[in-house]
Amino acid sequence: MSLIPGLGIVRGMGVTLSKFFAPKATIMYPEQPADVAPKYRGRLQLLYDEWGTLKCETCFQCAQACPIECIDMGGIDTKGRFHVHWGPPETYGERREESAIRRSGRTVADPGFAHFEEIDLAALDEILAAHDYDPKDTLAILEETQAEYGYLPVAALKHISRMTGAWYAMLYGTASYYRHLRFEPPSVTTAPRAGEAHRADEAAYRSALDAALGGAASA
């Protein structure tokens, strides 16, 4: 209790007045954008859908866009082929644990992270030299590599990436897009031979169309 009646109110108003004239520190969020470092890209996080499965479609768009190639993922690609590929996987939560184990020197149980098999690179070096290590010739290089090895081994993709300077994610995205390119050696897969898959799809579409017409049309 103060001795002078009303002094409390005067003091209180004094605070108000001093704050009234003091320089303002309010940030007009969200009208005024926060100061963000130019390299900031937000936090990487994989989201789950309502069924509890990962929303990631393994489309490799993010890996292709990432300027420092820090994103990598494993899973089933758009053509139903399971493929886990090689890269620094630390950035994705689901991989963090394995990475920590691997860095600690212990073996990781995930077979997807087994180190890729070495191949004899001499033939690939010739192909690359013939194309002058030009990433503009990527498709031709990939096709010739496949003709040479029967498929596209990860070691070959890595080597092409190193020699042409094309990002591994770019190469992988390109190779996984075209149906005539394949990642499995013919001996370990029942998948149709390169090129046949696409032609078989096309033939299936043609005959389905004819069947739906009910007649005996032929091309």
Add this chain to the structure above:
Amino acid sequence: MTTFLATPRDWPQVLLGRREAIAADPFDLDAGVRAGAFEGLRRAVRDLGATGTIAPVAASGLRGRGGAGFPTGEKWRAAAAQPATQRYVVANGYGADPATQTDQALLLADPWSVIEGLVIAAFAVGATEAILAVRNDDPALVTKLEGAVLAAEEAGFAGDDVAGSGHRVTVTVRPVQGAYMLGEETVLLKALEGKRGQPDQRPPYPAERGLFDRPTVVNNVQTLAAVPWIASHGGEAFAAIGSKSSPGTILVQLRGPAGAGIAEVPLGTPLRDLVQLAGGTGGRAVKAVLVGGPTGGFLPGDLLDTAYEFDALREQGAHIGSGSVVVADDRSCIVDLARLLTRFSADNACGKTIPCRIGLKRLDEIGDRASSGRPKPTDPQLLDDLAHDVAASALCDHERLATLAFTSAMRHFRPEVDDHLLRSTCPAGVCTPIAVGAGTAPGSR
């Protein structure tokens, strides 16, 4: 094997006019020249000059045969006007639709018209690099085309000094393969750059920034094959053929219960005549005509007077597309066909955007539910909304047009779609699980 169907004698021929004269060996340059090949190029170089060549092409009203029907003269002008140190011309001979062989048939029947058109286009827009992009399915065709280009170069119709004009046009044959989407122009350019085949946002159109970011004219092989004819006969003569807004002729791939074949028809021909060319339906009622290939639309039998040309078809919910015209009689089920097409489109979408990757997939699932007799009560509304959203948010024309199968079915065959979606029945008796579920014997066809 591709069969050419006989067309009425009085129908004009622009693309296949030389076919019979050089049928003995279409890849023999001398025979081609005797039959008139490279006359248009000589005329362009001698009388018209580089920029003067664009004028008759613009005046002819020639529109792109690749499906979209973009005015060719306008495209060439845009590419020629763009300041650049290097320009490209690409002939799109991929022929993406697996059930259409028109572009390949043209390359086999008269390769010279395409090569000549390509060189004229390069000459007109000031490009020194011309690329003939073809499908690698048939290595023999690729080898033959490479030989044809070499022969044309040796004869001076291409190469360092085109027909004595002092212009250089290097023609390269580039085989591509491995994806349906390679037909789309920006995807084709990506493949030629050695990249993953996903479309780019347009604009900028390739005419401004195309191959390796240089101005690039991408034209269908049929579009280019019409150019020599225009260069030697003049734009007005071409404009007089076909319909007013879509002049000229086009190759159509016909397919129906009576068989299949290719025919050169003037644009604007009523669909009724095309049904007849396809061999009709043998006394049965024409239920629908599917126009435009895998991303095409259905027109009902009472719209057979619709003219086969860019604008009239688009108004009715179909499009020229791959040049395919499929005749379905009363034995076929529209929902079954729409499901088939949507499945194909969804399977072949590139995966770049959400409408492409997920939208088409969901559309396909509705089709599956409809044709297997397990629709959800919300499906009619969902189908409508989803088709609209996919078309509105599409990055490339593929998703936009892939909705046509179901939207045109909803528009012209609503009762049949409702039978599937609301009553789980198939009036044509094609969708068998439904017919069984509804107690109808599946043997009505």
